[in-house]
Amino acid sequence: MVDQSTVERLKDLACEARKNILRLCHKGATHIGGDLSMADMMTVLYQYGMKYDPKRPDWEERDRFILSKGHGAGCLYVTLAMAGYFSMDEVLAKYREPGSPFGEHPSSEVPGVEISTGSLGHGLSVSVGLALAARLDGRGNRVFTLMGDGETQEGSVWEAAMAAAHYELGNLVAFVDRNRISLDGETEKLLRLEPYAEKWRAFGWNVVVIDGHDIEQIVAVFDNLPPVDSKKPTVVIGKTVKGKGVASMENDVNWHAGSIDADFLARSCAELDEARRRERGE
Amino acid sequence: MAQETFQFFSLIEKMSAREVYGKKLAEIGKTNDRIVVLTADLMRSNKTGDFMKAHPDRFFNIGIAEQNMMGIAAGLALDGKLPFVSTMATFATMRACEQVRTDICYANLPVRIVATHGGLTTGAGPTHYGQEDLAIMRSLPNMTVIAPGDPNQIGKVVEASIEWEGPMYIRIGRGGEPVVYKEDYTYEIGKSITVREGDHITLIATGSIVFYAVAAAEMLAAEGIRARVIDMHTIKPLDRQAVIKAAKETGAIVTAEDHNIYGGLGSAVAEVLAEEGLACKFRRLGIPDLFAGYGEPEYLYHLYGYDAEGICSAAKALL
Numbered sequence: 010m011v012d013q014s015t016v017e018r019l020k021d022l023a024c025e026a027r028k029n030i031l032r033l034c035h036k037g038a039t040h041i042g043g044d045l046s047m048a049d050m051m052t053v054l055y056q057y058g059m060k061y062d063p064k065r066p067d068w069e070e071r072d073r074f075i076l077s078k079g080h081g082a083g084c085l086y087v088t089l090a091m092a093g094y095f096s097m098d099e100v101l102a103k104y105r106e107p108g109s110p111f112g113e114h115p116s117s118e119v120p121g122v123e124i125s126t127g128s129l130g131h132g133l134s135v136s137v138g139l140a141l142a143a144r145l146d147g148r149g150n151r152v153f154t155l156m157g158d159g160e161t162q163e164g165s166v167w168e169a170a171m172a173a174a175h176y177e178l179g180n181l182v183a184f185v186d187r188n189r190i191s192l193d194g195e196t197e198k199l200l201r202l203e204p205y206a207e208k209w210r211a212f213g214w215n216v217v218v219i220d221g222h223d224i225e226q227i228v229a230v231f232d233n234l235p236p237v238d239s240k241k242p243t244v245v246i247g248k249t250v251k252g253k254g255v256a257s258m259e260n261d262v263n264w265h266a267g268s269i270d271a272d273f274l275a276r277s278c279a280e281l282d283e284a285r286r287r288e289r290g291e
Numbered sequence: 292m293a294q295e296t297f298q299f300f301s302l303i304e305k306m307s308a309r310e311v312y313g314k315k316l317a318e319i320g321k322t323n324d325r326i327v328v329l330t331a332d333l334m335r336s337n338k339t340g341d342f343m344k345a346h347p348d349r350f351f352n353i354g355i356a357e358q359n360m361m362g363i364a365a366g367l368a369l370d371g372k373l374p375f376v377s378t379m380a381t382f383a384t385m386r387a388c389e390q391v392r393t394d395i396c397y398a399n400l401p402v403r404i405v406a407t408h409g410g411l412t413t414g415a416g417p418t419h420y421g422q423e424d425l426a427i428m429r430s431l432p433n434m435t436v437i438a439p440g441d442p443n444q445i446g447k448v449v450e451a452s453i454e455w456e457g458p459m460y461i462r463i464g465r466g467g468e469p470v471v472y473k474e475d476y477t478y479e480i481g482k483s484i485t486v487r488e489g490d491h492i493t494l495i496a497t498g499s500i501v502f503y504a505v506a507a508a509e510m511l512a513a514e515g516i517r518a519r520v521i522d523m524h525t526i527k528p529l530d531r532q533a534v535i536k537a538a539k540e541t542g543a544i545v546t547a548e549d550h551n552i553y554g555g556l557g558s559a560v561a562e563v564l565a566e567e568g569l570a571c572k573f574r575r576l577g578i579p580d581l582f583a584g585y586g587e588p589e590y591l592y593h594l595y596g597y598d599a600e601g602i603c604s605a606a607k608a609l610l
């Protein structure tokens with residue numbers, strides 16, 4: 010059973026993460042739609058599921074995380090700040106400033122970022138390499154990655170998927186932010202992905218399909234992960250909503266990327282707080 | 292420093308080559324039904340939506356799959372179509388490089404790759420910079436390589452491309468680049484344009500940097516230095532005669548491009564000078580063989596020394 014106080018704490022953190030994501034989007038343009046859709050899974054990853062030490066980003070035994078959908082940098086910076094790698098103030102001050110390490114896509118100059126990403130369809134291959142290295146060194150860490158669903162239209166993703174199954178990498182866990190929208194529109198209209206879970210299953214993966222905004226379900230994923238030394242990689246298909254939490258942004262392709270003004274920021278933060286209060290039954 | 296540059300820019304007319312491209316495609320698509328358009332989940336970015344609306348049956352948004360897109364374009368061209376293929380420069384030339392080389396160039400097919408966000412124009416970091424595309428594309432046999440010298444020029448390039456043989460790589464910016472040409476002019480693939488006459492030194496630029504070369508020439512003029520400015524929009528085949536003439540008549544050449552200094556315009560010009568045995572003062576400007584940082588292009592061009600100021604001081608140092 011999932012512990013309720015943990016769930017409540019994580020929900021508060023996810024709400025705070027969304028507000029930080031919006032603050033950042035006010036500072037400079039971000040890929041806001043996707044930042045908001047991945048926020049719950051990222052919060053649970055860093056605030057519950059993953060093993061790491063922000064004071065020692067090079068700690069050997071740490072779980073590795075690769076943000077394969079690198080355009081979700083905004084959410085990543087917020088998540089890492091809330092995990093203690095640096096302060097949110099620093100991100101807000103430096104985001105998109107000339108010469109800053111905090112750009113529109115994550116650079117490994119940022120503490121906690123293992124490798125620079127932004128070109129889609131790379132992260133799963135790199136994760137396979139990291140999972141193989143952990144096996145070679147006899148280490149017990151896991152490797153996590155998060156991809157966009159549109160991203161998995163790239164052929165390279167499926168080459169990596171085959172490799173992960175072939176090398177029996179049970180220490181590898183891939184999340185997919187299945188918000189059903191990419192840059193131009195709906196994935197199913199551009200290049201059909203369904204039957205999606207079946208594809209991953211056919212490629213030899215352990216497949217978990219969840220509501221990617223249901224904190225309890227995400228927590229349960231971590232509680233039930235197969236042992237690190239097991240033989241099947243796991244893919245978590247999180248069904249999500251692009252722009253989740255800000256009604257006027259939800260499922261709107263125009264909010265793939267953009268920036269918001271102070272007024273929009275204030276209104277959407279109030280909207281998020283209000284929703285969280287209702288959820289708590291206040 | 293960056294602040295000054297931005298103010299300077301606010302006075303200047305800017306255009307988006309992507310918009311010009313999208314409109315021109317939709318227009319010529321009406322009269323030429325061989326034209327097909329492909330994009331990889333970047334229709335809203337490369338502005339091919341007008342074409343999609345006008346000619347939905349000849350438009351393919353094939354998802355986030357650039358290698359597949361180039362292969363499909365090769366197949367369409369093999370069977371008589373004239374494909375215009377668009378994605379960002381980095382993905383067109385590197386993600387799908389072998390499809391471009393082996394399926395398109397080796398077969399010598401008339402695929403027009405119109406790559407957006409060339410050079411550092413995205414400001415979105417190394418994963419999104421096209422800072423080695425010209426070098427890569429220039430090394431592919433049969434490939435013609437073009438970087439229009441101002442955002443409106445892409446319209447002329449698209450028109451000229453209809454009758455041009457073989458594959459073409461056409462690199463444009465992100466948009467919001469300043470306009471160089473205020474009046475109409477004739478455009479010919481492979482023939483450079485002398486934007487400004489001069490006999491003390493020649494500034495040869497390509498793509499988004501032509502504007503800065505013109506601005507540098509104006510700065511030099513204020514100090515009594517007469518700089519010739521050449522818009523070398525076609526990098527391959529290079530207008531060798533223009534280079535030879537510049538070397539002989541001005542004795543000093545500065546090249547400037549939004550690209551790694553290795554392998555692009557500067558290298559192409561240097562090859563001509565060396566092969567012709569021409570003694571000429573020479574300096575290449577561009578990205579100094581590193582992965583450029585984050586920032587708006589104006590900031591980065593200044594940082595790496597190929598904005599107007601950088602070109603101007605390099606020219607003075609050379610003389």
Ligand SMILES: Cc1ncc(C[n+]2csc(CCOP(=O)(O)OP(=O)(O)O)c2C)c(N)n1
Nearest residue numbers: 043127128129157158159160190191192332
């Ligand atoms: C190889 C590559 N091609 C194209 C792009 C441009 N691009 C950035 S985000 C995006 C859409 C991504 O959609 P998805 O993976 O579904 O992400 P999300 O909806 O979660 O933002 C595209 C096409 C890219 N970054 N990399």
